Amino acid sequence: MSYAQARLPREKVFRDPVHNYIYVQHQIILDLINTREFQRLRRIKQLGTASLIFHGAEHSRFTHSLGVYEITRQICDNFQRNYPTQEPGDGGWDDRERLTALCAALLHDIGHGPYSHTFEHIFHTNHEAITVEIITSPTTEVNQVLRRVSPTFPSEVASVIQKTYPNPQVVQMISSQIDADRMDYLLRDAYFTGTEYGTFDITRILRVMRPYKDGICFAMNGMHAVEDYIVSRFQMYQQVYFHPVSRSMEVILDHLLGRANVLYQSGQSNESFIPHLLLPFFNNKFDLEDYLYLDDGVLTTYFTHWRQSPDDILADLAHRFLDRKPLKSAVYNDATKSLLPHLREAVRSVGFDTDYYTATDDSYDLPYDDAYDPKMTYPLTQIELQEPDGTLRELSTVSDLVNAIRGKFTGDQRFFFPKEMLNPGDDAPELFQPIYNDFINYLQNDQLIQPQGRD
Template sequence: MTAPILLEEEKVFKDPVHKYVHVRYKVIWDLINTPEFQRLRRIRQLGTSLYTFHGAEHSRFNHSLGVYEIMRRMVTKFDLSIDEVLLCLCSALLHDVGHGPFSHSFEKVFKTDHEVWTQKIIEGNTEINRVLTEISPDFPKKVSEVIGKTYPNKMVVSLVTSQIDADRMDYLLRDAYYTGVNYGNFDIERILRLMRIVDEQVVIKYSGMHAVEDYILSRYQMYWQVYFHPVTRSAEVILRKIFNRAKELYHEDYTFRIFPEPMLPFFKDGKISLRQYLDFDEATVLYYIQEWCREKDRILSDLCKRFLHRRLFKYIEYDPNDYRMWSDLEALFYKEGIDPRYYLEFDSPSDLPYDFYRTGEEEERMPILLLMPNGDLEELSRKSDIVQAISGKRRFDHKLYYPEDMVSDEIRKRIGGK
């Protein structure tokens, strides 16, 4: 491995969350200045949340810098080799580089996975790959393995992605700052100060348990008060419907006013080249949504206008087992000439804020371990009544979305009679 080169003078970014982001290694500076990383300026961190919280305009770019800064502070505390330090820093910086426009809405429709694309960007024919290869020929593969959670050193992986990692700590603080809420705030200084490495895993000293409790509860509140806010989800529903409608029209040989050439690979067969994916950002999507407002297809035009002008769908609580209500509403929608495929949607996000390790189960989660005064390790929920109360409990929120301005009194009565 080539000895890492230090910059002649430390570079510093002003940051509203961490105050400063410090860059000493040339490889980090070079990665930040690659086209692939700069693209993250054009990908919002919170997608459609700006329809609910008008300040939520921040990007994946500043989040990624924040994750890097937290990781930089973490690695100074541990006795790591320079190889491991660089691996942690580069993985933290690049962990989100594969996100597409309106990340999760886009992924659901076009069956993409941002982590897979992150690995393709790191290992593919990109400037990021060239910069990483200057460290060593196998360094891009190592970074990719950390992102994919297959790197042999689980301690390195856990610093980047675990139940208490640099990624989560930054997005909770950053998203709370930009949305203007207080839910995501916790004592990151104390958590970082009390982190230790025991048996190649990151643990927290027992005296820091209450700071970790605050972190877990902050995460819980942010998901239900911000990330899963029903207004945000209404905008996501409409955005997904736009993508679905445009895709359907393409397969029906519909003639678009302005053909969405950049979206063709996503519409066609899903065989997307790395360059095509990297050319796609939110500015591109918003351009076509604005143009589609003038399409002759009434459904696509209406959905685009709703999204641009924030004329969102109304929502009600809904029991997913109430098949009778769903079938009644579908029939009424068709009767009134409203296509329920685009104007009626059931949405049900769920979250598991904290769980202990369950071997062999889907989405295995390493627990948060406390280092007790006698040197023993104890799983967090065994010592914290607060965490135990929410540990292992998956919560759902079922909502039914529909355009109130389009439906008849008969439909309103059927919905209201629920």
């Protein structure tokens, strides 16, 4: 029996709060889970700074990746049982694709770095590109496991991540507007944050999901389950992923790492505070091995050292991040952004460096996009509903609910500033009081800009 066909003598299960059990039947899946690169995901939180707002959100990229694998496994089982291919090109499921789909599902997030998207923004990394590198580099344990299937198997799995794999059914299982990745993170994040509105009927969705020649569609009688998924996703972005305090902590994290980089580049770093594992990134000369040394714990250790830095800004930002002292924020728009220079000047005038204690951030999401554009690098796939006669209809043409939100971005723009600007404390000099009053007056100017600072 070949390695690709090798099954465990007895299937292994992982207890999971979302899926109850995660079933591992293939030797290669268990071997991939046991690699150094995959085990590293245990040390990277799925939601980054959101755990500072939703205290239960301590789950990791490891648990999410297992969940995406499990949903993909269930999809493959359903397709093979109910929609197997009978002849080439008939749009049915060819179960020879199963192993590629399962490996891609398991490994889709393996390139995430510590604090994921904030780290990417600062050091200009790309987790998808690094995922592909981990899969295809001969230096990794993941690659060595995959090559036991065939010399080309790593590149085949990587092409699913890159959305260039020739079978669109496999690609859409992992990456589409309703895929195993999104379904798991919505359910998992809702569970661990305690936000019930993030849940949806995944059992029904998997039941009505089916393959066709150009990808994956859903039975027309499952429309309401798909609607529920779309609304759940919308709610999670508004209430969890775009939470203003989480974004505030991301701003502090960004400025903290940025300050450390500035001090290093200018030669002002105290030897005892130099983050040696970050130096390849400060110097923009990192390789895959450098990247794999990093996780949330490594950064947190450096932040703890920086609390005692002789640089006041670095020490204060470390304190604010570790002790959860978020910046406050105010929503602004095109009509009120002209007030921002006045607000920054008020912050500067009381002694804060505006490069490190103010920021703007915009967070927007498109709940559902029906505008398929094949010219895009990675064109979005529409959600297709299938009539009993096989006719396909795009979701928003059938669902009034989805039609009402299609193509509409939701989110806001925020200006972040120190909480002290709203409450300077008893020890603030009386001379500064007019400045604080002036700052608040600008915030409330014509009711166009309102302070938002839910803790």
